[in-house]
Amino acid sequence: MELRIAVNKRFSAFALDVDVTITQDRIGIFGPSGSGKSTLVSLISGLEHPDGGTIHLNGEALFDKHKSIPPDKRRIGVIFQHPHLFPHLSVTANLLYGYHRCAAEHRRIDFDSLIDILQLGHLLERGVNNLSGGEKQRVAIGRAVLSNPQLLLMDEPLSALDDNLKYQIIMYLKTTCARFNIPFIFISHSLIEMRLMTDTAAIISQGRISEICSTEALARQRMAYSPVGYINILGLNGMTERSGLCAYNWNGGELLLSLGNRDTPNGLFELSSKDIILFKNHPEAISARNLLKCTVAGLFESGTKLGVELDCGHGRLVSEIVPDAARELGVEAGRTVYAAFKASAFRRLAGTEPGQETGQ
Amino acid sequence: MTLNAAEYSAILLSLKVSTVATLLTLPVGFATAYIQTYRQFRGKVALDVIVNLPLTLPPVVIGYLLLLILGRNGFIGQHILQPLGITLIFTWKAAVIATAVVGFPLMVRSIRIGMESIDQRLLQASRTLGAGWFDSMVTVILPLSVRGVLAGSALMFARGLGEFGATIIVAGNIPGVTQTIPLAIYDYAASPDGDSLAMTLCLVSVAISVVVLLFHEYLGRRMLRME
Numbered sequence: 088m089e090l091r092i093a094v095n096k097r098f099s100a101f102a103l104d105v106d107v108t109i110t111q112d113r114i115g116i117f118g119p120s121g122s123g124k125s126t127l128v129s130l131i132s133g134l135e136h137p138d139g140g141t142i143h144l145n146g147e148a149l150f151d152k153h154k155s156i157p158p159d160k161r162r163i164g165v166i167f168q169h170p171h172l173f174p175h176l177s178v179t180a181n182l183l184y185g186y187h188r189c190a191a192e193h194r195r196i197d198f199d200s201l202i203d204i205l206q207l208g209h210l211l212e213r214g215v216n217n218l219s220g221g222e223k224q225r226v227a228i229g230r231a232v233l234s235n236p237q238l239l240l241m242d243e244p245l246s247a248l249d250d251n252l253k254y255q256i257i258m259y260l261k262t263t264c265a266r267f268n269i270p271f272i273f274i275s276h277s278l279i280e281m282r283l284m285t286d287t288a289a290i291i292s293q294g295r296i297s298e299i300c301s302t303e304a305l306a307r308q309r310m311a312y313s314p315v316g317y318i319n320i321l322g323l324n325g326m327t328e329r330s331g332l333c334a335y336n337w338n339g340g341e342l343l344l345s346l347g348n349r350d351t352p353n354g355l356f357e358l359s360s361k362d363i364i365l366f367k368n369h370p371e372a373i374s375a376r377n378l379l380k381c382t383v384a385g386l387f388e389s390g391t392k393l394g395v396e397l398d399c400g401h402g403r404l405v406s407e408i409v410p411d412a413a414r415e416l417g418v419e420a421g422r423t424v425y426a427a428f429k430a431s432a433f434r435r436l437a438g439t440e441p442g443q444e445t446g447q
Numbered sequence: 448m449t450l451n452a453a454e455y456s457a458i459l460l461s462l463k464v465s466t467v468a469t470l471l472t473l474p475v476g477f478a479t480a481y482i483q484t485y486r487q488f489r490g491k492v493a494l495d496v497i498v499n500l501p502l503t504l505p506p507v508v509i510g511y512l513l514l515l516i517l518g519r520n521g522f523i524g525q526h527i528l529q530p531l532g533i534t535l536i537f538t539w540k541a542a543v544i545a546t547a548v549v550g551f552p553l554m555v556r557s558i559r560i561g562m563e564s565i566d567q568r569l570l571q572a573s574r575t576l577g578a579g580w581f582d583s584m585v586t587v588i589l590p591l592s593v594r595g596v597l598a599g600s601a602l603m604f605a606r607g608l609g610e611f612g613a614t615i616i617v618a619g620n621i622p623g624v625t626q627t628i629p630l631a632i633y634d635y636a637a638s639p640d641g642d643s644l645a646m647t648l649c650l651v652s653v654a655i656s657v658v659v660l661l662f663h664e665y666l667g668r669r670m671l672r673m674e
Contacts, residue, residue, distance in 0.1 A: 132575050134571050134575070158574040158575050159575075160577075161575075171568045184578070184586075188578055231576070234575075
């Protein structure tokens with residue numbers, strides 16, 4: 088995909104001025120609320136007109152000074168913050184609304200496999216008014232995907248959902264876009280959502296895109312400034328209960344989590360860089376239930392903190408320390424350290440199906 | 448209570464005039480409400496004023512203006528109707544036109560209320576799913592404003608049954624031809640032994656209006672519950 092946007096739009100208290108070329112098939116637009124993310128979505132989809140400039144998608148002009156292709160002819164799907172399902176239509180009719188309006192030569196999404204992926208089979212005959220929030224958003228995803236868009240815009244599609252559902256829906260979004268190879272732009276103000284969805288993000292603030300960088304680099308850069316530090320995202324599976332804890336398989340290694348996770352045999356968990364303590368030598372005894380022997384893979388600075396990237400054999404973790412601690416531990420690339428973290432330090436993001444893509 | 452032939456024909460004519468006027472106004476009213484709700488353009492206020500004008504003008508004035516336009520010497524009457532051999536004035540069709548004009552703002556208002564209650568973002572959704580504006584109007588706006596359309600039709604129909612001032616000017620008061628219920632009552636009330644006849648028609652008038660307004664009220668409640 089190649090999306091070239093050079094547009095400006097002025098509002099009474101805000102001006103959007105964006106000049107960017109996006110070549111990635113999966114990219115995020117990351118910025119705080121009020122930074123112009125949603126306006127950008129409206130301009131790309133054609134729901135609003137810029138004051139001036141040009142928008143080109145894959146070489147075709149969507150907007151320039153001579154023409155503006157209406158939204159219905161752009162083949163750009165939008166998943167909004169709220170599902171906005173048509174209340175007078177059934178689930179099936181909602182799903183097929185865009186499909187029926189898509190020219191036959193562009194139809195490549197198979198209805199049945201999409202229904203399978205989004206697990207909508209049992210809902211097809213229902214009306215949309217008595218679906219749950221997560222079900223509605225799944226239908227909205229299906230409806231947008233079935234319109235066979237050449238680009239899918241996701242405008243904060245998770246912000247109206249509670250945490251538990253949020254990460255489930257991320258899995259559906261990721262799996263669907265990967266399975267049908269649909270380029271997407273994912274808009275969010277949440278860094279963790281962004282990291283789960285894309286590897287690259289354009290940073291927008293006050294109506295301007297300041298840089299395009301990797302979401303991983305962004306998370307590291309922000310470690311010291313975020314109240315939760317750097318979030319390690321771990322895909323864990325094969326849970327077994329053992330002596331009052333849940334033992335999970337982590338890429339062949341084992342991690343122990345508190346018993347509260349017993350209803351999640353496989354899942355996605357977060358672990359803050361603040362919760363990982365480093366030891367120079369193997370401690371004699373320790374209350375934290377996870378102690379891993381690691382090699383320091385690298386160091387990075389973020390504000391007054393140092394991020395330590397640890398190669399734990401099965402995967403990588405990032406721990407944060409202050410420079411004094413770094414001196415005492417003598418951390419440097421290649422050095423062996425011991426990382427300890429409590430079983431209760433993990434937070435579950437979402438349960439996953441075995442084999443489902445976890446983003447890690 | 449029995450009805451004589453003249454009363455019968457007045458009731459049937461009233462129902463016919465009101466029904467035809469309502470049906471004719473429906474598409475125009477829907478289009479006007481659509482433009483008022485969804486289109487931004489210069490002179491929108493002027494359109495709003497013109498649409499609502501019949502609500503505040505005395506019906507007699509409307510009738511007189513229609514007579515000026517549609518009559519033998521009027522612009523439409525002289526240049527369009529006469530060459531086509533159409534006479535409107537003093538026929539039941541003139542009563543239809545008078546009723547349509549007077550009831551038009553009521554119809555448009557109801558449909559507009561229905562349309563304004565539709566979430567704009569549903570239209571954004573339909574547009575990004577490949578539906579053009581006309582397609583969106585037919586598949587999203589029409590079904591979601593159907594209660595407003597029905598309520599507006601009911602209201603206009605009820606108003607049409609009572610149309611007097613404009614009708615008597617453009618259609619006259621010809622028994623069996625243009626004499627609707629209100630015109631007949633007017634006739635009876637003016638004649639010395641017409642009291643009971645007038646009363647009968649009054650009761651019929653009340654009965655029809657109550658039924659229509661109950662229907663309208665029912666729709667209004669359903670609309671509230673929908674929101």
